[in-house]
Amino acid sequence: MKKTLSIALTSAMAVSMFSSVAFGKTSSDYSDLSQLDSATKAKFDAMISAGIFDGMTETTFGLKSQMNRAQFAKVAALLLKLPVNSGLRVSSYTDVSTYDQANGYALPYIEALKTAGITEGTSAWTYDPAGQVTKQELAAFLVRILGKQTEAESMTLTDGSVSNWAKGYVALAQQLKLVPETVGAFEGQMPATRELLVTGAYEAKQQYVPDKVSLIGAQAIGASKVKVWVNDILDTKKATFMLSKGTMSVPVQATWSDDGKWVILEASSPLSEGDYTAEISGIDTTSVLRKDVHFSVQKEQVTELKFVNPSDTIASSASASIKVKALNQYGETATQDASSFTATAAGSAPTDITKDEWGNLVLVVNSQMKDYIPVTVYLKNQNLNVSRSFKVGNAPILSYLEPNKLTYSGGKTRLINIGDTATVTLNLFDQYGNPVTKKQWDNGEVTAKSLLPDIMPDNPNLEIVKAGADLSPTDLFDTNGNPRFEVKLIGKPDMQSTHQVTIYSENAYATVSVDVD
Incomplete structure (x- = not known):
């Protein structure tokens, strides 16, 4: 369904925002509210005292003024009790700015809605803060506050002035008295007034069930990661999540934020394109107003290629390494296999393209007898590539050793039994900061x-495996x-001890600590 304002809101209204009484203005301070009956004035007082609405001027509320998208963003963010960064000064939308005297105040609220996956702009880069909110969009928003969208989608309406997607809402x-019933056409595409x-928001509050957990929204934030927002703090130790695509369940690992307001669901592999449902369980069902939320996932795409060599100089070698990082639409290292890419170096295809343990593409090129190596990497079947000309320096010199995490055999935390081993992997670098390869x-x-x-x-209880005092090339590198x-x-010590193991050459060394029981 197409909407000028995409609203994916659910039941997350905080009653305290309506029942709290604050010192400040009331309906009696605005001249255009003076003629309202006492019951209606009470509704306005509740909204004004909660800080959700301000007057258009010091003495005028703007009762019949049309509501724009900036005003709506503030109201929606406050109703849903979203975290709002009031100090935010830069927007992800090009047409939202603090320098906009009319609508700049809404920047933090607009960003809060976008961060929570609740609303989208009119395009990828624009929000249209001055644009109007229609009556049918408002009706959908109020229904979703109550978590009744499933009920709405089962209803029909014979009113040609309402868009098809909005008829049920x-x-x-109207049935719930959130918007007034009309004798004639509802005029759903007309602008809504303040x-x-x-x-409508006040009436929704009367029907809202307090102290209920509800999912606010969800969106993919990585190739295999989904962020789900909840409206209130709950017992994160008991709460569990299910992720599904149609009838297919997707196993996920859940990681909660410190404040319990959102959770990251991570699958073991990239999510395929399509519509998904995140559902909460494991907690008392009577405390849940809306247990699931729907969202869409796009297929992972490579959106950027960039060289990650530390400099533009590589060593003169028959097997010099050049590294390229492929990034997806989320800014992550893309998961596409190395076979998805091709490259040319000095006019010829590299001898090898693989992926290292960090997901970087590794190109092995022959740079001997050359002053420069122009390299271009392509994503196959797509108009995406990156090019750089590398200067060729001297032959590689082992200049830096970097030890990685030390691991003990059998999953142990120290050497305990005779025959136990401690292994540390190394990164070897030449004088230009590029990796030294086995070749x-x-x-x-x-x-x-x-x-x-x-x-x-x-x-005497320890020895270097296989090689004694020297490591040969075969011993230094594993089968990969x-x-x-x-x-x-090789021998049981008298007591627990820690030993420093150093591997060194003329120009580089690395030291690790090995614990022995």
């Missing part, structure tokens, strides 16, 4: 090829070509 809103919003090492291209492991203090070294426990 208008029919139910009066209609105040009275370069095996081909004898790397200066300072000999690496010496040393255990300090000297301890990843550099590492291992320490083995």
Whole structure:
């Protein structure tokens, strides 16, 4: 369904916002409210004292004024008790600015709605803050506050002045007295007035069931991640979530925010394109007003390619490495396989394109006997590529060793039994900050090829696995070509101890601590 204002709102109205009494203005301070009957004035007083509505001027409320999208954003954010960053000064929409004297005040509220996945702009880059909100859009908003959209979608209305998508919402809103019933046409596409919003929101409050948990909204924030907002703090230890696409269940891992207002659901693999439902369970059903929320997921797309080499210079080598990161629409490293990409280097295809453990594309090129290597990487079957010309320097010199996390055999936290091993993987870098590969090492291209492991203090209970005092190229790299070294426990020590293991060459070294029981 097409709507000029996309409203994916659910039941999340906080009663306290209507029942609280604050010192300040009341309906009696506005001249255009003076003629209202006492019952209607009470409704306006509740909304004004809650801080949801202000007057158009110091003495005029603007009863019959049309409500624009900026005004609506503020009302919606406050009704749903969304977190609003009042200090925000920059919008994700090009037409929303604090310099807009008429509508700039709404910037934080507009961003709060977008962050919560509740409303969209009129395009990817515009919100149209001065645009009008129609009566049928308002009816849909009020019905969704009460969590009755399923009921609304089952209703019909024979009124040609209401868009097809809104007929059920208008029919139910009239039945619930959220908007006035009309003898003739409802005129659903006419602008809504501030009066209609105040009275409708107040009526919705009377029917709202307090102290109920409700899902506010959901949106994909990553290829395999979904963010779901809830309207109130709940017992996150008991609450569980299910994610489904039609009849297919999608296993997810849930991670709650510290304030319990949202949860990240992460699947083990990228979500396919389509419509999904997130559903909460595990808590008392009588405390839940709306247990599920619907949202759509787009297929993961590569939107950017960028080189991630630390400089524009690579070593002169028959197997120099060039790395490229492919980013998806969420700014994450894309999950597409290396076979989805192709490349040229100095006019020829690279000898190899793989992915490293961080998801970077790794191109192996022959840079020997060249001054420059122009490289272009393409995403197959799409108009997306990136190019850079790399300067060729000297032969690679092992200049830096970077140890990764130390792991013990059998999932242990220290060496305990004879034969236990401790393994640390290494990152090897040349003088230009680029990785040193097994091919370069095996081909004898790397200066300072000999690496010496040393255990300090000297301890007869430990040894470097396989190689004794020296590591050969075969011992340094595992079967996948990843550099590492291992320490083995060959004798039981008298007491617990920690040993420093250092692997070094002329230009680089790395030290790790190994615990022994």
